[in-house]
Amino acid sequence: MDHETTIRETTIIEPTVTYSKVNESVIRMLDKPTIKWLSLFVFDLAVLAFGIFCWMYQIYMGLGVTGYRHPVFWAVYITNFVFWVGIAHSGTLISAILFLFRARFRMSIYRISEAMTVFAVLTAGLFPLIHLGRPWNFYWLIPYPNQRGLWINFRSPLIWDVFAVSTYLTVSSIFFYVGMIPDIAAIRDRVKEVPRKIIYTILSLGWKGSSWEWSHYTRAYFYLAAFATPLVLSVHSVVSWDFAMADVPGWHTTIFAPYFVAGAIFSGLALVITLAVPIRKIFHLEEYITVANFEGMAKLIILTGLIVTYAYIVEPFISWYSGSPPEWGQTVFRAKGPYAPFFWIMVFCNSVIPILLWFKKIRTNIKALFIISLFINIGMWFERFNIIVISLSHEFEPGAWGIYRVSWVELGITAGAFAWFFMFFLLFIKTLPALSIAEIKEILPAPNKEAKVR
Amino acid sequence: MKIDQTIVGVFSYVDSTVDAIKRLREEGYGNLRVFSPFPNHEIEDALKGSESIVRFFTLTGGTLGALCGLTFTVLTSLDWPIRTSAKPIVSLPPYMVIVFELTVLLGSLSTVFGLLINSRLRRNAPRAMYDPRFSVDKFGVATVCSKEDIKKVEEILRFSGAEEVRFEGV
Numbered sequence: 001m002d003h004e005t006t007i008r009e010t011t012i013i014e015p016t017v018t019y020s021k022v023n024e025s026v027i028r029m030l031d032k033p034t035i036k037w038l039s040l041f042v043f044d045l046a047v048l049a050f051g052i053f054c055w056m057y058q059i060y061m062g063l064g065v066t067g068y069r070h071p072v073f074w075a076v077y078i079t080n081f082v083f084w085v086g087i088a089h090s091g092t093l094i095s096a097i098l099f100l101f102r103a104r105f106r107m108s109i110y111r112i113s114e115a116m117t118v119f120a121v122l123t124a125g126l127f128p129l130i131h132l133g134r135p136w137n138f139y140w141l142i143p144y145p146n147q148r149g150l151w152i153n154f155r156s157p158l159i160w161d162v163f164a165v166s167t168y169l170t171v172s173s174i175f176f177y178v179g180m181i182p183d184i185a186a187i188r189d190r191v192k193e194v195p196r197k198i199i200y201t202i203l204s205l206g207w208k209g210s211s212w213e214w215s216h217y218t219r220a221y222f223y224l225a226a227f228a229t230p231l232v233l234s235v236h237s238v239v240s241w242d243f244a245m246a247d248v249p250g251w252h253t254t255i256f257a258p259y260f261v262a263g264a265i266f267s268g269l270a271l272v273i274t275l276a277v278p279i280r281k282i283f284h285l286e287e288y289i290t291v292a293n294f295e296g297m298a299k300l301i302i303l304t305g306l307i308v309t310y311a312y313i314v315e316p317f318i319s320w321y322s323g324s325p326p327e328w329g330q331t332v333f334r335a336k337g338p339y340a341p342f343f344w345i346m347v348f349c350n351s352v353i354p355i356l357l358w359f360k361k362i363r364t365n366i367k368a369l370f371i372i373s374l375f376i377n378i379g380m381w382f383e384r385f386n387i388i389v390i391s392l393s394h395e396f397e398p399g400a401w402g403i404y405r406v407s408w409v410e411l412g413i414t415a416g417a418f419a420w421f422f423m424f425f426l427l428f429i430k431t432l433p434a435l436s437i438a439e440i441k442e443i444l445p446a447p448n449k450e451a452k453v454r
Numbered sequence: 455m456k457i458d459q460t461i462v463g464v465f466s467y468v469d470s471t472v473d474a475i476k477r478l479r480e481e482g483y484g485n486l487r488v489f490s491p492f493p494n495h496e497i498e499d500a501l502k503g504s505e506s507i508v509r510f511f512t513l514t515g516g517t518l519g520a521l522c523g524l525t526f527t528v529l530t531s532l533d534w535p536i537r538t539s540a541k542p543i544v545s546l547p548p549y550m551v552i553v554f555e556l557t558v559l560l561g562s563l564s565t566v567f568g569l570l571i572n573s574r575l576r577r578n579a580p581r582a583m584y585d586p587r588f589s590v591d592k593f594g595v596a597t598v599c600s601k602e603d604i605k606k607v608e609e610i611l612r613f614s615g616a617e618e619v620r621f622e623g624v
Contacts, residue, residue, distance in 0.1 A: 019491060019591035143530065151530035155541070155548045163555040171562045178566060182589070186491070189586035205570070208584050211488040211501055213573040218493050219506040220569035224562055227516075231558045238551060437589075441492040447591075449467040449615060 014287040019447075022288075022440050026183070026433045027190050029283050033430055041426050044419045051416010054409045055130060063133045065409045072392045072404035077131040080414055082384040083267070084124035084421070085165065085239050086260070089232055090268025091117025092172060093300075095179070096228035099221075105296035107443050108288040111436045112279065113272045114176045119424040120268075121169045123417050128161075130413060157241040164238040171231055175224050181207050182217070183433040236264045243387065249330040250391030253318065255311055262307035266350070267380035269301050273373035277366055279429065288435055291364050298363035301376070305354035308383075312351060326396045333394040334386060338403060342382050343390070349379025459604055460622040462583050462596040463611035468496055470615030471593040475500040477610045478597065487583055489594035497593070508568040515564025516557050523553035583622070 033041075058065050067075060091113040098106040129135045141162045143152050152159050185207035188200040207213065240260035243251040273294065280289045319331040334343045353375045357363045362372075394401050428434070465471040471488065475497065478486060488497055527549040535543045583596040595616070599607050608619050 023590050143526070149534055151534060154527045154531065154552055155538075155545055160548070160551040160555075163552055167555045167559040170559060174562055174566050178569070182492075186589035189589045209489050209491060209588050211490065211497055211503065214490065214493040215498060215503055216506045216508050216569050216573040219508045220565050223509065223512045223565045227512075227558045227562050227565070230554075234551075234554060234558075438492040446468045446494065446496075447466060448469045450469060 014290060017287050017440070017444060019441055019444065022435070022437050022444075023186055023190065025283075025285065025288065026435050026437050027187055029434055030187065030191075030430060030432075037426065037430065041423070044422050044426060047419035048416050048423055051413050051419060054412035054416060058130070058409050058413070059135065065407060067405045067407040067410060069402055069404055071395060071400050071402050072389055074131075074388050074392060075404055076385070076406055076410040076414060077127045078388050079381065079384045080417055081124050081127035081131070082239055082260075082388070083381050084120045084127070084417070085168075086236060086264035086267045086380065086384075087271050088117045088120035088124065088168070088172070088268065089236055089261070089264035090272055091115075091120070092175075092228050092232040093265050093268070094272065095175060096225040096232065099225045100229060103296070104443055105293050107439050108285075108290075108435055109272060109276055109293050109297070110439070111179070111434055112276055113268075114172070114179065115425065115428045115432070115434070116268075116272060116275060117172045118169070118176050119421050119428070120271075121165065121172060122424065123421045125165060125169065126417060126420070157238065157245045160238045161242055164235045168231060168235045171224070171228055175228055178217075178221060178224060179436065180433060181205060182209060183437040185209065186437050187433060233261055236260045243391075248391050248395055249319075249324070249326040250334070250387065250394075253315065255314060255318075259308070259311040262304045262311070263380060263383060266301060266304035266308055267376060269297050269304070270373040270376035270380070273297055273369055274377060275425070277370040277373075279434065280366075283434075285435065288440060291366065294366060294369055295360075295364055298357050298369060301354060302357050305350060305357075305376075309351040312347065330391060330394055334390050337390070337394065339386065339390045339393075343386055346379050346382040346386055349375045350383060353379070458598050459601055460583055460596060460598050461604060461607050461611070462585070462594055462620045462622065463614075463616035464585060464587065464618040464620070465593040465595065465614075465616055466591070467615065468494060468593065471595060472496050472500045474595045474611055474614035474616065477614055478595070478607070481606070481610065483597050483599065483607065485597055487594075487596040489584065489588040489596070491589055491591060491593075506572065508565060508572060511568025511572075512561055512565045515567075516561030518564075519557040519560030520553050522560065523556035524549065526556075527552050585620075 066077075094106050094113040095110045095117075098110075129138050132138060141152065141159065181204060184200055185204040188197065188204045191197050191200060237257035237260065240256035244253060244256040246252065276289055276294075280286060316331045319327040322328075334340070353372055356368070356372060362368045389404050393404055463474060465474065471490075475486060475488060479500075479502075486501065488501060490497055528544050531543050531545075537543060583594070585592065585594060588594050595611065597607060604621070611619050
């Protein structure tokens with residue numbers, strides 16, 4: 001490969017992009033919202049309002065309005081919780097892990113995926129509360145000195161979850177905000193209208209881009225990435241232990257932590273593609289978010305999809321090999337029982353569909369990628385549903401088996417949660433820099449008076 | 455009495471900025487403030503600044519977090535000892551999850567704290583030196599010098615390729 005080709009292949013951004021153009025493109029996205037945006041936002045709020053209504057109804061009537069029936073008392077809400085925590089993971093993967101690996105294809109998509117992380121954790125955090133019969137008692141999970149001298153049980157995976165998810169929300173929000181400070185300063189320098197100018201001035205914390213600031217900033221960013229990397233692996237491991245620590249057939253396996261982490265990244269990358277494709281089209285960001293960016297993500301989807309598929313193969317094998325009738329019964333129940341369609345949807349969406357990405361023609365075709373990403377989102381939602389609901393409905397005692405059916409309240413709240421996530425996302429697109437101005441400039445060739453051989 | 459004046463050179467190119475930094479440093483002007491739209495290693499190397507001390511904040515915060523997590527879980531278990539299923543009262547393996555999460559939490563918070571107080575985001579560079587173009591595509595080299603030196607500094611800046619030289623304050 002000659003030098004020229006190497007340069008062309010490693011440059012992810014189109015050569016037409018200049019420094020000032022980056023600022024313009026990003027600031028243009030913050031222009032007055034169009035009618036389309038407004039109508040989308042209103043529609044979103046309407047769905048959210050319905051979700052809130054459903055929750056109010058549930059609080060008033062009690063958990064009886066859900067489909068919970070013995071023995072299934074964890075269902076769609078916990079499925080949503082695991083789904084959204086999983087979605088959050090790829091944001092940190094792209095922003096922190098790929099930052100440490102210096103993967104250049106992350107630059108133009110990492111802000112979008114980081115925003116997605118923060119909003120997905122905000123969505124996930126709702127579900128344990130919604131799932132509580134008495135949500136006003138949620139603070140019992142927090143360790144605080146009380147009259148009875150009681151403390152929370154630190155041996156419980158549910159308490160680990162409280163610590164893991166709240167740490168994750170805090171650290172990913174910090175990471176998101178710190179990464180934006182220089183870009184907010186760039187917007188501050190551009191906007192003129194008074195309320196916006198004041199807001200961006202406050203948010204930019206007086207950033208001026210002096211070498212002094214940059215030297216501390218790059219170090220701090222590096223350490224935050226170094227913290228976020230093991231954190232992201234720990235969070236979904238802890239979520240998987242919510243299940244794996246119990247002795248329910250189908251839950252009690254050591255493969256769960258890596259299986260969940262791979263699945264989380266798999267689903268999250270799919271949602272990044274689902275979100276980035278329309279944003280790229282609507283805001284004309286083809287020069288920044290190029291096919292190479294999407295191809296990089298598609299390759300990661302292939303990798304994580306393979307890990308997930310491997311887990312799908314190992315699970316039944318170990319279940320057979322264990323010689324435990326309840327375990328094997330669970331495996332057969334998944335594939336042949338009343339929930340079998342969900343099981344096969346999961347296998348089809350997560351293991352069969354991603355095979356298409358092996359072909360370069362398909363993985364570099366944006367429309368095809370978008371459709372595949374939708375399939376993966378659906379497949380991964382059902383994966384969590386299968387793990388939670390199918391396992392619970394078919395435990396040890398045949399006399400205690402039972403079937404769960406979802407209720408309209410649960411569906412309403414699920415739709416409301418999607419609206420809650422998209423509400424934040426729509427607001428983000430119109431108020432904060434969706435592309436990292438400073439980091440895109442970093443990967444453009446630096447302007448030099450005398451041309452250098454790099 | 456010497457009256458200090460702020461002088462800012464505006465550059466378009468990284469190499470001419472680096473050139474100006476080197477020349478000014480050779481002439482003994484150490485108190486340089488360099489502005490750039492993105493972090494650049496060449497500029498950082500030319501300035502020969504000391505390593506950022508943010509890392510000590512990270513270390514302190516992380517260590518504190520680990521200690522907090524360990525003492526908190528152990529002491530609360532001992533405070534109301536209930537033996538369950540013959541497990542030890544202080545069962546360290548599950549506590550490690552809490553220790554880890556608190557290490558990351560306090561480590562990250564103190565890193566940001568370190569960033570904020572060290573870069574003194576509000577006061578690190580006088581407003582007079584700043585130019586909105588520094589967040590777009592221009593580089594700035596600023597220094598404070600006495601009135602007598604001003605001509606010399608301007609000459610160095612222009613010689614290195616400054617497109618514009620501004621004087622501020624008296």
